[in-house]
Amino acid sequence: MSGPTTSPHPTPTPVHPAWLPDATIAPLGTGHALLLTARDETAADPVLATVETELRRAARAHGGRLSTRTDGEPGPDVRLVLATTAVHPQPLPGDAAATEHAWHALVRRVLADPGTLPPESFRLVRDAGVTVVAASSGTGLLHGLHHVARDAAARPGRAAEDTAVTDEVRSPAQAVRMLDHWDNVDVHDVMGQVERGYAGGSLFFADGALRDDLGRAEEYARLLGSIGINRVGLNNVNVHAREARLLTEGLPDVVRLAAVFRPHGIRVHLSVSFAAPMTVGGLPTADPLDPGVQRWWADVTAHVYRAVPDFGGYVVKADSEGQPGPFAYGRDHADGANLLARALAPFGGTVFWRAFVYDHHQDWRDRSTDRARAAHDHFAPLDGRFDENVVLQVKHGPLDFQTREAVSPVIAAMPRTRLAVELQVTQEYTGQQRHACYLAPWWREILDLRPWGEGPTVADVAIGDGPGGRPGALVAVSNVGDDPFWTGHPLAQANLYAFGRLAWDPTLAPEAVLDEWVGLTFGADPDVRAGVHAILDDSWRTYESYTAPLGVGFMVTPGSHYGPSVDGYEYSPWGTYHFADRDGIGVDRTRATGTGYTGQYPAPWRDVYEDLATCPDELLLFFHHVPWGHVLHSGSTVVQHVYDTHFAGVERVEEMVGTWAALAGRVPEDVHARVSERLDEQLRSAREWRDQLTTYVFRKCGVPDARGRRIY
């Protein structure tokens, strides 16, 4: 992974170990560990080899010892046992010996009655200084293994010889935990190699082809496997000509990538173009009701599964921002999605069909058209028409991954449809990995929202505990690239980590997840822990405070989406306006006087948002156009709120800079230097946001800052 090389795609510098430095796996490697698998099991389950590799790596790094089924009598000092349930009722190594060791009895007890252990679950038992992890598959064992490491890192005071008795089964709350890559094979003219990527080039592709050296991708798969991600979309949902052919000529590339992810319990997906029957297949149409088109998808899909038997399925962005789709044939999105679903069904594959459909040639003059309405308008009427292997993938908000927006009403509108909630780990609108912005608190708010006021949360809907009881997914857009720190900003690794952990267990607190991440990544230094918490815990709200106010969104530079441009999208065709004038600002989405968008919500939100008296401050301008002098629940006016939050936001960034500076020498030098450089840019950018926003607002409304601060 490091040092100069003569390979055609050399890895330029040593790569940061993220949350898996050797120190992290000490709990797995300081004593004597035993891996117990049944005969012939390893050949059928490649994740078992990964478990063994992890244990060997840990033993090598920390002076411990690993025994396996073929090593004979392990002796009495085994302290950690990882065992598949298939081992029972086969004899244990050492069974024939005179003495029964403590671990023997414990393993026997666990395996004799392991309980129900679905493939990704594990049972963890600790007794008399021995830890046993049992699972029905390599994937379950892998999750257990990382749990043990994580658990130890989270409690640095507690040693491995802890004698407390525990017995628990851990399972993922969410069955499908997916990361989508927006990687292109060819570098795209405008979007580059990774669309909305802020961490260098693709880990998979370089120079218009799959990389020869997939070492980085393998390390990445290890990182994802360690946090429980189990699906990866390999390519950009905006499918260009070259990438459309990953289905056909490019299939050997998919085979190689599937082999990279498979040992970590991860299935791969491809983003496909709805027009592929024409552009790739040479057919005269891509009409989903055309038998030739159906046959083409069936044949192509069978061909894919012959090459990749555990292929996950497709991801599709159709009729969206210029991508082809069923509308061209007068068909709807159920017709479109079911076309692919039926090709995938015989092989157990799933199609993730994105609900991000809107008119991106909107006329800014037309205030009645509302992009926020679009997904609900298009998809809610189709509820019940999607096949069972369709998952409708819904962006968490109705616009586009803003720093703050309402939760999409689609999530509450389709009980007879499997729904995936899509988050964005890559910081497109949240600082592009130049700003420190820990997103878990934002995701926490989204996942916790109860669309019906009481009862299931958004997370429950995704899990399958919503009104329809259909299991969906949690999906996010990845934030990694070939940058040595994976994510450009080293602290942005925390977002990737947190997404995986929240997908596994949506009840986790953001601060607890961050604590885990800091412990794994930086070790036990309490000052580092406190410093990183001080920087990241509130960083999303800090970012919000100096950017677009009160849920109004956008105000970013067109195209790049980085940095302020208050009117940048105000007269554009993209449907993202703030309508500021000398009297007020905001988008009237009420039923009474606006676009009627509030009516897409069930009660109570349809009324909470409709009424100025109950609409939350942080979404005020998302739902209402109000005078600059409108008084918020906070007691401040809108204009004074803009001034106060923007000045305060910059002050908080100044504090972040100081906090990080104080950690010099306590974190690795290269990490410190990179984060320092990013914080400098964050401070510069936050000041620019502050000055542009306050100046823009002052020039519009003419109300001076009550505290007399400098406005230009």
Add this chain to the structure above:
Amino acid sequence: MSGPTTSPHPTPTPVHPAWLPDATIAPLGTGHALLLTARDETAADPVLATVETELRRAARAHGGRLSTRTDGEPGPDVRLVLATTAVHPQPLPGDAAATEHAWHALVRRVLADPGTLPPESFRLVRDAGVTVVAASSGTGLLHGLHHVARDAAARPGRAAEDTAVTDEVRSPAQAVRMLDHWDNVDVHDVMGQVERGYAGGSLFFADGALRDDLGRAEEYARLLGSIGINRVGLNNVNVHAREARLLTEGLPDVVRLAAVFRPHGIRVHLSVSFAAPMTVGGLPTADPLDPGVQRWWADVTAHVYRAVPDFGGYVVKADSEGQPGPFAYGRDHADGANLLARALAPFGGTVFWRAFVYDHHQDWRDRSTDRARAAHDHFAPLDGRFDENVVLQVKHGPLDFQTREAVSPVIAAMPRTRLAVELQVTQEYTGQQRHACYLAPWWREILDLRPWGEGPTVADVAIGDGPGGRPGALVAVSNVGDDPFWTGHPLAQANLYAFGRLAWDPTLAPEAVLDEWVGLTFGADPDVRAGVHAILDDSWRTYESYTAPLGVGFMVTPGSHYGPSVDGYEYSPWGTYHFADRDGIGVDRTRATGTGYTGQYPAPWRDVYEDLATCPDELLLFFHHVPWGHVLHSGSTVVQHVYDTHFAGVERVEEMVGTWAALAGRVPEDVHARVSERLDEQLRSAREWRDQLTTYVFRKCGVPDARGRRIY
């Protein structure tokens, strides 16, 4: 020139003949013409071959006859004689014959006492149905030849057998009439192959190299020669790595291009990088006072002149928008320019040193810094320090080729310096050849301005009739590319034509020049003539009326500079702001309360611009920040002026569309189709400008349109 070909750089479609269709040269080819040159003169003067080619082409196209010195007795029917003064006292063909024809006597009379004829001048004599053009060089004859054709086209009622007696000498007012190409050899990531080019790729370069087939460049040279252009800058003033090497390894390309232009009386120039001693030469410095650097430039320049003996010299953009320059070494621009001038002087070469120097990392918060001041601040103190073969090339306005701005105060500030006034034929800020915008009326205003109130005009300064008496130049950025119509918008050919004609004779009226161009290009149809006049005569003012108002400038989309973005540059580092707020708009450049820019002008303008009572309406917001309700000299308020001009501008474009539609069938079909398509876009864009400007202003100031029109 036309039809499919197997060449590696095929000319894709037939090319429009611009103002030189065969019909135009009928006056040269319907009768018997005689070309008289002295023995051996043709070998030394390649333009004479061009004159002969033109006459042969005309005779072939129109059934006439051409005789030359070697063809023996031409007979009595010669009606057009082109003769060099070197012919006298050699015998004329047919001198030995019995009869002296009418033309004999006339030619003998003219050549016996031709008057003073500098190389580019010609004498035109008409008597008894015979026309004689005499000149001391091929270039003079070529100018005379095109004058004869143009003159006939301008008076379609008058036939060649006109018997009026005339005898006149015609000379260019301006000795240096130059077109700069902003062509790159390699396609630039952002700027493309031709920076600010709106007519396709370069005529010279394709695929990262000089074109194999220079046929289009030859046709272009013919067009330029016909309107009197005598210098061409071959490459972009932003000199990238590849283009910096045109000086050295790329010199064979320059040799080929010089050979293309030479037969049309045109000398070529190269834009060079000030850092070339380092980037090309490998020296450790480019310091203009370093003897090694001076030697490097001397050697390189001598090498260029060995290859291109009539090489014109260099064009330099230094210390501007990221280009290297003398500031890096603590030297000033006189040091920099003289470095190159001294390398060129032994060979008669000239350096054109651009005065476009300003801080493009300005802070928008800082209202005291004024980009408009920059050129005067940098250059006026250097007056008298430039060598005699330096021409300081000054953009006509202090900002950047806006639709309307004040005339640069540098033009009045440097009597001891040769000054070139730089215009922009390419329509960067004036509709990018998608809008019809005839620029000659704008240039006319610029050239006619009297910087000292009375006395010399701007044109006089460029000619050398200013206070210092130093001859300068008129320079413009070309608008052509490999588009079949040369300029994208066929009517934009009129701008190229007009620049050449105004450079030759700055007293020409824009309407008269347009009339010439229409006659040459479209022939004598009076409806076409009237229609094109109706579209173009006021098209610059029309464009002004629907874009940035009252001289405030910019308000264009950042980067592309096409289409409206009122705040696009308002918070940028580029120094181009309008400072609109709810109370008013405009840039205070007064001495009393603003940046002091008005003080850079001599009287009377320093006072005219300073005082609201005398500042012209069309420059009001360039010089003053005023309330929206400020009453203009026109009687309208600023805000009502914005509304009225923007609605009226769109109406005028609607009329243009109708006028052109009525010309269907009266101009070539391909021209009609292309212009129609461009007018459709102009109308769409004009409406967008209108709606964004009126909405922006209304949202800021809240004053309704007095006429109640639709504002969004």
